[in-house]
Amino acid sequence: MRRRGKTRxxxxxxxxxxxxxxxTESAVVRAYRTIRSELALTVTAWRKKPEIIALNxxxxxxxxxxxxxxxxxxxxxxxxxxxxxxxSGEGVEEVLVRLLVRWRNRAATxxxxxxxxxxx
Numbered sequence: 001m002r003r004r005g006k007t008r009x010x011x012x013x014x015x016x017x018x019x020x021x022x023x024t025e026s027a028v029v030r031a032y033r034t035i036r037s038e039l040a041l042t043v044t045a046w047r048k049k050p051e052i053i054a055l056n057x058x059x060x061x062x063x064x065x066x067x068x069x070x071x072x073x074x075x076x077x078x079x080x081x082x083x084x085x086x087x088s089g090e091g092v093e094e095v096l097v098r099l100l101v102r103w104r105n106r107a108a109t110x111x112x113x114x115x116x117x118x119x120x
Contacts, residue, residue, distance in 0.1 A: 016049065016102050018095070021073070023055035023083070028069045029076045050102060051079050054095050058083035 017039070021031045032053065053073060058066055066083060073081050082098070084091030 017051045019053045020056050023057045023061050028073050052098050054082040054084050059085040
């Protein structure tokens with residue numbers, strides 16, 4: 001695991017990229033781009049995978065500022081984003097459901113390895 005700024009990254013987390021961005025951060029687009037640039041340093045195949053982006057700490061941000069941050073993030077990423085508050089759990093279920101749907105879609109389209117007969 002490597003640390004750069006406020007962003008932590010693990011190369012094992014690229015199967016279903018979930019980007020959690022601190023919503024209280026003044027520059028959420030810059031935070032998102034930092035995540036993407038760190039991923040680009042290690043894994044190139046992730047670019048083809050659909051991303052899930054969530055602004056965390058949504059309760060600490062005025063509604064108008066939250067809407068503006070979400071809009072700028074969606075414009076920069078080209079993807080829908082979610083808002084959530086990890087402490088109370090508000091919005092977390094929606095993010096988890098999206099992850100589950102993506103995981104099931106991924107599993108359904110992934111080729112299965114042929115089963116080998118067991119032998120001692």
